[in-house]
Amino acid sequence: MAEPIPAISADARPRLPRGVRLTHNEAQGGWVLLAPERVFKADAIAAEIVKRCTGSATFAEIVDDLAKTYAAPRDRIEADVTALLRGLADKKLLEL
């Protein structure tokens, strides 16, 4: 059974660590997250989330912004963003 995903603090300021960057590349067909010796393709939604992880916006602000931009229920957005960011943090692709 999968473990429950731990919540992220509302005032956390997620950011990409040095050595990880999001870039758009035509030849590779879209957004990619470049990391030490690894490349991850990011879909449009993931890219929109990661773009907001600048280290200045708080987790709560990121969720608010996405809920507003996509006119979607806030709790649903929060769950999706939590899952994505926790997954990235486990791979050392994000600092929370």
Add this chain to the structure above:
Amino acid sequence: MTSHGASALPNPLGLLAELTHRCPLGCPYCSNPTALDRRADELDGATWARVFAEAAALGVLQVHLSGGEPAARRDLTEITASANKAGLYTNLITSGIGVTAKLLGALAEAGLDHVQLSIQDAQEKSADHIAGYEGAYARKRALASEIVALKLPLTVNAVIHRANIARVADLVELALAMGAARVEIAHVQYYGWALKNRAALMPTREQVDRAVEVVEGLRARHRGRIVIDAVVPDYHARFPKPCVGGWGRRSLNVTPSGKVLPCHAAEIIPGLEFWSVKDHSLTDIWTASPAFNAFRGTAFLPEPCKSCERREIDFGGCRCQAFMLTGDARATDPVCQFSPHHDVVAALAAVQDDRSYVYRRM
């Protein structure tokens, strides 16, 4: 994807730039060919800069500055700057020897994104013996501190074989202590110098099983602290690795003298025609060179691959290994349990011999 005509050729993601074959270490598992390129034959910095620009245009995202020891080149900073200028993510793959604090600072300034530092063992004496270089371990520890102080991300690479396999857990602890965010537990792959030293390096089945179990446990325990990536000990595996992600699918390798290979070992396969960056653009080489087209896709594969559902997962395994162990580069990699030659691999995996290493030397 960009269009390459009807065949929809994929764009490579990575470029392994072997800047030099010179290296102060003598690791007996080195994956470089046993016939090493000489200094006089090395590409100059301007040519590398052109190659990086061509690579970026072809869709390459990351360049791995490797060797040999890349710091053996006096123009490493300029080379790194040119890769950065081309827009590539730059990764330095180093033994640490020759990377002074001053050079490291200059590389960071030149836009270096990441460092992969090798470690031979978690015990100093054993580490220096494996490297064939006294003082290597101490220098590597010092360099790791300097890398972390500059806030450069660090991966520790540990090649695993019989002399250090019992200390896999210590190696992961060491990587954590060195400040790495990622560690590669890379079981030896038997090409080049490693092939020469196969019996001296080969772990037993029991050792391999134990090491795999230990790594699984550590991965769960350290989740979020350090990423543990493993290169599987393929002589002890049931299925082959999808070598370099498939021949001519994801990466290219440029040798010190400018030959472009689908993988670092490809020159051992007889009859392949490799093109050089001295004569052709990287795009021409990727799309049209005979070596890159020799084993693209899966159409060339015989049975048991032809009708196998894993065909698009592992592409029949490694062409170099198929050649080395069966004499036929088109054959199913005999690491596969379905290969008619699988017993050859099992027999070789059972040979352990404590003879002295043949150190890698020019």
